[in-house]
Amino acid sequence: MKIKQNLHIHSQHSCDSACATLADIQKEMLSCGMSEFGISDHLHTHYNLCDIQGARNDFLCAERPASFHFGIEVSSVSKWECDQIAAGNYERKGDDPVYGLRFVDGPANSPAQIGITAEEIKELGIEYVIAGVHWPLYSKADREHAWEDYFNQMLAMVKNPLVTILAHPWDSVEHAAGGWFQSRDVKDIDYGAIAEVPQEYNDKLMNALLEYDKAAEINLGVLNSLRLPEVCRKKYWTMLAQWREAGVKFTFGTDQHAAHNNPAVLAASELLLDFYGFEDENIKYLFN
Ligand SMILES: [Zn+2]
Numbered sequence: 001m002k003i004k005q006n007l008h009i010h011s012q013h014s015c016d017s018a019c020a021t022l023a024d025i026q027k028e029m030l031s032c033g034m035s036e037f038g039i040s041d042h043l044h045t046h047y048n049l050c051d052i053q054g055a056r057n058d059f060l061c062a063e064r065p066a067s068f069h070f071g072i073e074v075s076s077v078s079k080w081e082c083d084q085i086a087a088g089n090y091e092r093k094g095d096d097p098v099y100g101l102r103f104v105d106g107p108a109n110s111p112a113q114i115g116i117t118a119e120e121i122k123e124l125g126i127e128y129v130i131a132g133v134h135w136p137l138y139s140k141a142d143r144e145h146a147w148e149d150y151f152n153q154m155l156a157m158v159k160n161p162l163v164t165i166l167a168h169p170w171d172s173v174e175h176a177a178g179g180w181f182q183s184r185d186v187k188d189i190d191y192g193a194i195a196e197v198p199q200e201y202n203d204k205l206m207n208a209l210l211e212y213d214k215a216a217e218i219n220l221g222v223l224n225s226l227r228l229p230e231v232c233r234k235k236y237w238t239m240l241a242q243w244r245e246a247g248v249k250f251t252f253g254t255d256q257h258a259a260h261n262n263p264a265v266l267a268a269s270e271l272l273l274d275f276y277g278f279e280d281e282n283i284k285y286l287f288n
């Protein structure tokens with residue numbers, strides 16, 4: 001199948017290493033035949049709101065086709081860290097508070113939420129919200145706790161009425177399960193935590209996506225990631241195919257952080273989509 005949508009692209013306004021200009025994004029997405037595409041820069045907590053305001057100003061100034069949209073990628077964050085950051089009650093440590101508060105041990109029982117309000121989404125002209133789990137919320141670093149933590153966060157994102165798309169399901173659970181967030185050492189990445197995600201969690205997520213009518217993301221960056229063992233990529237594709245059989249709809253995103261789109265990733269993904277039985281009718285087009 002032909003990929004005609006790319007809703008997950010980071011521009012140079014994203015707080016991480018993203019560096020693409022809007023002009024290049026537009027030129028490259030039109031040249032590969034996207035019928036709808038959009039930028040989705042990161043917002044973790046209110047601390048990053050200025051980045052989204054910058055992206056919005058740039059977007060409004062650009063001459064652009066109707067197929068170019070303005071979205072956002074929000075992280076699941078804990079209410080506790082949002083409150084701490086809003087009150088200025090934190091220490092600048094590691095890269096805290098850019099990615100919320102990751103270098104302190106917060107309470108594990110604070111609810112997962114997103115760092116932007118309905119009013120701000122409206123004011124900024126945000127047309128869709130991709131929500132991703134990017135880290136554990138202060139749970140213990142082992143598989144059982146990481147799975148439970150990520151599952152609960154994903155469920156909170158799916159249930160959140162402001163969220164349109166669940167980003168890259170389970171991505172980074174391998175870092176949580178192995179203790180990477182504590183040590184920041186690559187030896188503490190447990191790839192088996194992806195390969196062995198219990199079916200029960202995936203069934204519950206599938207049912208929640210259907211119940212709340214949310215799209216799951218086919219994240220082409222994660223699914224083509226060379227750092228993942230093949231067994232993990234297969235696990236992801238198998239899970240997505242199971243969800244599709246139950247009627248879940250999907251959106252595409254390359255999750256581009258680099259200066260330029262990589263057309264080879266799209267070409268390889270189209271072959272994999274055919275192999276796993278995906279068709280255009282499984283895709284949720286938001287705008288056409
Ligand atoms: Zn993400």
Ligand SMILES: [Zn+2]
Nearest residue numbers: 008010073255
């Ligand atoms: Zn992203």
